Every structure is written in C-alpha cells, then in structure tokens.
Amino acid sequence: MSINRKFNKRIYGGDNLMGLSDLRYLPRWIILSIDILFITFSIYFSCYLIEKLSYGSNPVFPHGNMMVVMIIVISVMFMFLFRTYAGIIRHSTFIDLFKLFLATFSTTALVAVISFSYYLVKGERLIYMSVPFLVIFCTASFMLMFLLRLFVKEFFHFIRQIRRSTLRKRILVLGITEQSVAMARAVIDNPNLPYHVVGFLTQRHDSNRASLLGKPIYTKEKIEQNSKQDLILDGVLLLQELMSKEEMNYWVTLFLEKDLQVFKAPSLQKLKENDYEPTIKKLQIEDLLNRKPIKIENEEVRMRHFGKTILITGGAGSIGSEIVRQVALFNPELIVVLDQAETPLYEIEMEMRKTFPMLSFKFVLADISNRHRIEPLFRKYQFSMVYHAAAYKHVPLIEENPHEAILVNILGTKNLATLASRHKVNRFVMVSTDKAVKPTNVMGASKRTAELFVQALQKTGNNSTKFITTRFGNVLGSNGSVIPHFKKQIENGGPVTITHADITRYFMTIPEACDLVLQAGTMGKGGEIFVFDMGKPVKIVDLAERMIKLSGLEPHVDIKIIYTGLRPGEKLYEELLSDDAATMPTHHEKILISKDPTMGYQNIDSHCNKIVKAALRREKMEVVQILKDIVPEFKSNNSVYEVLDK
Structure with missing residues (x-):
C-alpha cells in the first residue's frame, strides 16, 4: 500500500490520529533538498572560517557566487551518481554512509582539479586558500549529511519504541545467543509486529549487569521471584529450534505459572520476508508434545x-x-x-x-x-x-x-x-x-x-x-x-x-x-x-x-x-x-x-468370511x-x- 493510499485511509476512514511512525520514509526530493541546503551552508561556513583565519585580507571566492553555484552543481551531480538520497534513512547502513563519503570526496576532488587547472591556465585563483577551504567544506558537508541520517534513524527508532511500549505486548526474548539477539533485532526493526522487546532472559548468572541492544538481561530467578505485574511483562518469545523438548517444557511451565504468554519465533529469514504479515505466533500444545522426528533414510x-x-x-x-x-x-x-x-x-x-x-x-x-x-x-x-x-x-x-x-x-x-x-x-x-x-x-x-x-x-x-x-x-x-x-x-x-x-x-x-x-x-x-x-x-x-x-x-x-x-x-x-x-x-x-501371536491363513480367512x-x-x-x-x-x-x- 502506498503512503498516499495509507494516509487517505486513515483520514477518511474515521481515524484522524496518525503517528509519526506511520510515515514509512521521507520522500527522496526532501532528502535531496536538505542535502543541498547542507552543502550550501558548508560552503558559506567554510568561507566564514577562512576569512576569519586570514583576517579578511582577501575574499575566498574572487569571482563571487559563481563558485558557490558550481560547487552545488558538482555536489548534486555526484549525489545523483552515487544515489545518496535513494535509501530509506531510518534503515541506513555502512554502505549508505560509504556512498555519502564517496559523493563528498568526489565533489571536493573535482573542485580542487578545476581550481588548480584554472590557476595553471589563467594564472588566477578561483578559490583563495583553496586547500584549507576544501578540507573544511568536505568535513562539514559530510558530517552534516551523516548527522541528518543518524538523527532521523534514531528519531524513528525512539518514536517506534514509545509507541510499542504503550500499545504493544511487552516481551522478553529467551536466550542471549547470536540467534536470539538477531531475532530481537528483527522484532525491534519491524514496525508491523505488535511486540515491544524489553529485555533478554537467560539462566546464566554472569550477565545480569550486562545489556544487549540497550536492553537489560533478566535471570531465571528474577522471573521466579516476581509476579507478572512486578515485571511489567506480557510474555516471552522463544526460538523453538534452539531447545530440546525438556528445556521447552521447563521454561513453558515457568512462564505459565507466572501467567506469561508464550510466543514462538519463526526462522529469521521468514520473519524478514514477511514484513507486512507478522509470523510470530502463540506457542501451541503441539510444539510441546512434538519430539525430535524420525530421520528417514x-x-x-x-x-x-x-x-x-x-x-x-x-x-x-x-x-x-x-x-x-x-x-x-x-x-x-x-x-x-x-x-x-x-x-x-x-x-x-x-x-x-x-x-x-x-x-x-x-x-x-x-x-x-x-x-x-x-x-x-x-x-x-x-x-x-x-x-x-x-x-x-x-x-x-x-x-x-x-x-x-x-x-x-x-x-x-x-x-x-x-x-x-x-x-x-x-x-x-x-x-x-x-x-x-x-x-x-x-x-x-x-x-x-x-x-x-x-x-x-x-x-x-x-x-x-x-x-x-x-x-x-x-x-x-x-x-x-x-x-x-x-x-x-x-x-x-x-x-x-x-x-x-x-x-x-x-x-x-x-x-x-x-x-x-x-x-x-x-x-x-x-x-x-x-x-x-x-x-x-x-x-x-x-x-x-x-x-x-x-x-x-x-x-x-x-x-x-x-x-x-x-x-x-x-x-x-x-x-x-x-x-x-x-x-x-x-x-x-x-x-x-x-x-505378536499370529494365526494360520485358513483359520483367519474362515473367520473373516x-x-x-x-x-x-x-x-x-x-x-x-x-x-x-x-x-x-x-x-x-x-x-x-x-x-x-x-
């Protein structure tokens, strides 16, 4: 469903309360416009610093605003080339950061080449104190665009966490293994899941002061010694394939005694593939009765x-x-x-x-x-x-x-x-x-x-x-x-x-x-x-x-x-x-x-007839x-x- 269709449904369907976390991503033209503003600001900020360092003896751009326009055009060209505006900001990764760096560095390098070439041909400078200017410009523009993405990502995460904590089931993830942490991260990053991960649960005692993904680690004793209301929990999410039948029965018995709901997670791949169809389900009795199946030849x-x-x-x-x-x-x-x-x-x-x-x-x-x-x-x-x-x-x-x-x-x-x-x-x-x-x-x-x-x-x-x-x-x-x-x-x-x-x-x-x-x-x-x-x-x-x-x-x-x-x-x-x-x-x-005892064919055949x-x-x-x-x-x-x- 597109953003416009979703918004229209919310507005005309009778529910006019629209949370910020409903916005799936910022439109690309907005991201590009903000980046251009940051580029422009970085140019004038660099000029201001250079002029202060040189006590205003010479203007940074002897030919006026022509260089400002040229730098902005070159920056936009490399933004389009590396598609720095195309990613969903709240899902930014190291690859997005690297593309941003390439665009900024390429802009700086091309401006330096043009400035140096102009000096060789005309004997005049396009940029006064060009090296300090370009270093400051490159650093400032990259940092501003990077901080924008970091801010948006953390802002959406914060809004999503607030919404989850109030409207969604508060759950613990059972285990502190790599699979458990990966599953917790997938749940946290999926806004369609009606669950809010508040921590992890383990039998180990050396982890109670540590944290994972910024969440506390609970011990089994804490669950045993506190009620559901004291813990402010709704349930526990477990990964069925990581446990034996005996382990699962032990944990489920404990959770049911504390009136906690028990949820089973699918494979990590299935959870990621079904972004719009949550696949976390309540544990069924079949999951507890099932044993390790026969391995047929x-x-x-x-x-x-x-x-x-x-x-x-x-x-x-x-x-x-x-x-x-x-x-x-x-x-x-x-x-x-x-x-x-x-x-x-x-x-x-x-x-x-x-x-x-x-x-x-x-x-x-x-x-x-x-x-x-x-x-x-x-x-x-x-x-x-x-x-x-x-x-x-x-x-x-x-x-x-x-x-x-x-x-x-x-x-x-x-x-x-x-x-x-x-x-x-x-x-x-x-x-x-x-x-x-x-x-x-x-x-x-x-x-x-x-x-x-x-x-x-x-x-x-x-x-x-x-x-x-x-x-x-x-x-x-x-x-x-x-x-x-x-x-x-x-x-x-x-x-x-x-x-x-x-x-x-x-x-x-x-x-x-x-x-x-x-x-x-x-x-x-x-x-x-x-x-x-x-x-x-x-x-x-x-x-x-x-x-x-x-x-x-x-x-x-x-x-x-x-x-x-x-x-x-x-x-x-x-x-x-x-x-x-x-x-x-x-x-x-x-x-x-x-x-078992058997019977002769004539005898059983006669009985059957x-x-x-x-x-x-x-x-x-x-x-x-x-x-x-x-x-x-x-x-x-x-x-x-x-x-x-x-």
Whole structure:
C-alpha cells in the first residue's frame, strides 16, 4: 500500500490520529533538498572560517557566487551518481554512509582539479586558500549529511519504541545467543509486529549487569521471584529450534505459572520476508508434545518410490494425504489416490496438481469393500507399492455401527491385500493403531483382525508381496482428534469436556507418523508389525489445562473443565504392545518390531468370511462375538457388548 493510499485511509476512514511512525520514509526530493541546503551552508561556513583565519585580507571566492553555484552543481551531480538520497534513512547502513563519503570526496576532488587547472591556465585563483577551504567544506558537508541520517534513524527508532511500549505486548526474548539477539533485532526493526522487546532472559548468572541492544538481561530467578505485574511483562518469545523438548517444557511451565504468554519465533529469514504479515505466533500444545522426528533414510526411500506406481488408500484423510505429499517428493511415475470421501478427495487433488504439476496423479472415488471396483485398478496399473491408510477409526461411532467397521477395516483390507498378493505388488504397508493392542472396542478389534490377516497372507506359499504393518498412537491434528476438539471448545469459551480425570494417551505428529510408514515400507522384510517408541503418555487433563493457559486463560476460572465419563469402548490407557508380545530392535533406535501371536491363513480367512456375512446381515451381537473369537484378548469396556464377555 502506498503512503498516499495509507494516509487517505486513515483520514477518511474515521481515524484522524496518525503517528509519526506511520510515515514509512521521507520522500527522496526532501532528502535531496536538505542535502543541498547542507552543502550550501558548508560552503558559506567554510568561507566564514577562512576569512576569519586570514583576517579578511582577501575574499575566498574572487569571482563571487559563481563558485558557490558550481560547487552545488558538482555536489548534486555526484549525489545523483552515487544515489545518496535513494535509501530509506531510518534503515541506513555502512554502505549508505560509504556512498555519502564517496559523493563528498568526489565533489571536493573535482573542485580542487578545476581550481588548480584554472590557476595553471589563467594564472588566477578561483578559490583563495583553496586547500584549507576544501578540507573544511568536505568535513562539514559530510558530517552534516551523516548527522541528518543518524538523527532521523534514531528519531524513528525512539518514536517506534514509545509507541510499542504503550500499545504493544511487552516481551522478553529467551536466550542471549547470536540467534536470539538477531531475532530481537528483527522484532525491534519491524514496525508491523505488535511486540515491544524489553529485555533478554537467560539462566546464566554472569550477565545480569550486562545489556544487549540497550536492553537489560533478566535471570531465571528474577522471573521466579516476581509476579507478572512486578515485571511489567506480557510474555516471552522463544526460538523453538534452539531447545530440546525438556528445556521447552521447563521454561513453558515457568512462564505459565507466572501467567506469561508464550510466543514462538519463526526462522529469521521468514520473519524478514514477511514484513507486512507478522509470523510470530502463540506457542501451541503441539510444539510441546512434538519430539525430535524420525530421520528417514531418504536415499533408500527415494529409490523405493522413484519412477514407481504407488497406490495410497484413504489418501484424502489425515495420514493418507500426508503420505501422498511425502511420496510425491520422490518423483514416482504415478500416484493413485483412492478414497470414498468426495470433498476431501477433491481438495487433495487440487492441492497436489498445484504443488506438483509435473507429476502424474490418478484420483479414484471408490469404496475398498467393493472388490469389483478395486480389482481393475490393480490390473491396469501394476502397483509397485500400496499404502493402506483407509479405515473407520472413531471409537464411539464404530461401537454403534460395528458392521461398518467390519466391511471397511476387515473386508476392505482383505480385498486390497489379496489383490496385492495376486498381482505381485512388491510391498503392502498397512497403517494400524495402538487400539489394536488388547482392544476394548470394536474399532481396535477390527484393526487387530486386519493385522492378523495380512500377517497370515504373508506366509502363504505362492505369495511374493512383503506385507508390513505400522502401529502408532494418537496423531496430533488428525481429523476428530482431541486437540482440534479442545481448541474449538476453548475458542467458544468452554467448557472443555474430558471423559475421565485419569485418561492418558500417546501422541505423535502427522509428518512423524508418515515418516514411520515410509521407513517401515523400506526396512520391512515382510510380516512385521512395526511400533514406535512414543515416549511417555500424556495425561489428557494436563493437556487441556496447558492448552487453556497457552491461550492466555485460566483453567477452571475462565474455562471450565467437565468430566463426562468414558465413552463406549474407551479405555483409560493405550498400549503399543500386548502383554505376550516380545520386541525386536531395528537399526533405528525409535522403531521396534512387535512379535505378536499370529494365526494360520485358513483359520483367519474362515473367520473373516464368517464375520463379513454377519456384518452384511447387520447382526451387531453376532459380529462382535465373532470378533471376540478372533481376538481373544478383546474385552469390551463401558459397552453394551460387555455381556458377551460373561
């Protein structure tokens, strides 16, 4: 937006209060005019000094004001040549200062050459006592123009600081490293950011009497011993990439106890690139739950996908769509994205065609339980890899509609896996869940049955496909997950609803989950169930309280927390390994192989056929009873199907 448009908007938009800091820069003609005035003043000032030194015996310019005009013209010429007027004064740098010096020195040198040449030709002086005059003129003009720029720069900085201190959030920058100082300087120099840096924060004790950028350095003890009101602070800005998860949790806990808002800074480059779109954001709960991500072996994964034809089922869902994005980075020949949800499938199609216009995609609207719809795809495309992420996953809905889970999670998986084996697909990677471990609900039991089927198919005599299963916990930000649900409740003023005070869950990010899927697809030999070391489980009530505090509100005061009771099929604690499962390490310390009990192919195939027939008849109790026969450890919890366990 131009200056005139911005001023007109302020004047005619009803706000007639226009601060000096709103002026982005002085017009170039004003700068040039002021510089010419300084040049003129320097000429007459130099004449005055020379005449005083020589007691007025001779005029400095024997030919009158002709030399004054000539010096001004030469000065303007070099100002245009070196563009000394073109920079934004309040952002002046050493380069601008150097250009100013070159213009002044060049003017002085050319005037000296002209004066000396005139003396040689005519035998007359153009300037009396020319050397002292030129030295004084050069020094005076350079200093005046330099001081102008210094004054304007400091003046704008002063006005901006006053405005920030009254209208903007007062924040500390965490850390005194070079990156922290550079970030603080970028915030200070950006007038569009609604933050005023009042100091730095460190754990060190040898810096409390020092200062950075003219700002004091606070110690951790000062934060601990004083209240938010005593410190006159609103929040703290931290650089997430400089801290471990443990350090971040420590500091954030301290800040939240002091009712300080926590902000996370982007990279320095992003902050500078987005001058008009501030990118500093409030810290989100995902930032605290996130761990150091798995580092996948990019070269090996790339070779597994480069130039290949890939099928991704459930490709419009949270996990499936991220797999699509990551696989596309490895330049496959074709990606076939399959899903039964029309609108999400259309959205991922628009995204992929825009992001990867040179890649070939095929977007298929289909139901994996319909074998006649799926089989032609395998015949036509001869897939090298299949990523199977299609599934029904919402526990309460599946508990009410168990037959639907059977048709998608079991029959759909059976269709895909059987076709993959028949058409000799190299690898089949299935996305499973920690709810398949000692399941207490239909969803988890249906996924465990799907695991048993693909493991059994792996061992059949004529199979050459490597069937690989990945099992992980809750995914941050996935459709229907707890964190987006809590965010909506907090935005609406509460209450936040939690099923039980003691409920805990494991969490991972969507990219992290998909890294695991890609890594497993590469390292698997066939028949494995890969599980991820997800660290410590998180108590959901602690999660909710932290989310409320990160929003700048007080739990149980501004936002109520209500316990609604466990939902059908829900359990307090999730597990990644069953009690009788052993684990084997892999070459990646965060990935293990679970050695769960398996079942013979004829047995599991017979069970699957039987349960599918019951599902087609919509016989809920019969469906769940067969599930319990297939998965003996399946014990219903808080569900109508508990009667079957008796």
